[in-house]
Amino acid sequence: MICVPGSISSGGIFDLEAKKEELSVLERESGDPDLWNNQDKAQGLLKKITALRGLLEAWDSVSASCDDLSELYEMAKVEDSQDLFNSIEEDFKILEKRVSEMELRKMLDGPDDACEALLTIHPGAGGTESQDWALMLYRMYVRFLERENMDFRVVEVQDGDEAGIKSATIEVKSEYAYGLLRSEIGVHRLVRISPFDSNARRHTSFTAVYLYPVHDEVNFEINMADVRVDTYRSSGAGGQYINKTDSAVRMTHLPTGIVASCQTERSQIQNRETAFKMLKTMVAEHYRREEEAKRADRMASKQKVEWGSQIRSYVLHPYQLVKDLRTNEETSDTGGVLDGKLKPFINAYLLSTSEG
DSSP: OOOOHHHHHTTTSOOHHHHHHHHHHHHHHHTOTTGGGSHHHHHHHHHHHHHHHHHHHHHHHHHHHHHHHHHHHHHHHHHTOHHHHHHHHHHHHHHHHHHHHHHHHHHOOSTTTTSEEEEEEEEOSSTHHHHHHHHHHHHHHHHHHHHTTOOEEEEEEEEOSSSSEEEEEEEEOSTTHHHHHGGGOEEEEEEEEOTTOTTOOEEEEEEEEEEEEEOSSOOOOOOGGGEEEEEEOOOSTTGGGOOOOSOEEEEEETTTTEEEEEOOSSSHHHHHHHHHHHHHHHHHHHHHHHHHHHHTTSOOOHHHHHHTOEEEEEEOSSSOEEEETTTOOEESOHHHHHTTOOHHHHHHHHHHHHHO
């Protein structure tokens, strides 16, 4: 027997009956005639229903494939057909990959993992070097999102003084965006021969990546007296994703120093609304993490916690290596990683956190 479907459903990839019951409950809720009085809540509910249906359909497909391969295996034994064995082996590799993807989905069971997300990129000290590194990371994440067919939009990109960027914000609107990308939170370190150094010396640069879960409703109020609002002209580093207008808005929450910017909308009013929504999400998450840190008797400053923990090192000279310092996952394919091939690092991180 090649595989046993029951072993996947019971205590394995997920509790099949529990998922079916959850879908049934959500479908009953979707029939409420008053549901669409709250557009955000209704859309959030429909997204959950779609995700659950997709998961159950994937299970049905994997289960059917498993049964088919089991029957073919028994037939191959009777006929002693090497060609059939070879065909089964190829099909089994495909099935194994699909099961692995379902196992990955099972690991995304944190309280915020199913949420959409805001990913922000901020270069560290170092001027042009760090700003150029921030631009490289920005492009890496855009390529990753494109590779994975994830729904996203670039909300803002601010050009660096000479090269690179000073900041970037990407809104990832796909299901489980936060769960998939939380592996990227922290400081990313680059070692390379600087293209900006006339003496061709080796430089080390740092850039921080933050991630915020986006909830349908954020139960947090911001006093506008604590917010500074600036308007400016859109930058160009975002390429095709950025509109060149004079209506960009930047909001700074003075008590925390958190900044939210938007430059993708056509009007200043729309940019202001989007920036405020992002600011609310980011400030609420800041205070939530701060409280968690206090309860765990850790340092409460998010800035110090994240900047004190390098998560991944990208070495382009004197050798080629990308290494995750938490999981020890590594590869010499630095070009591939910077072109968005991040799945091995994300999978390794999720496995390590689910085991721990």
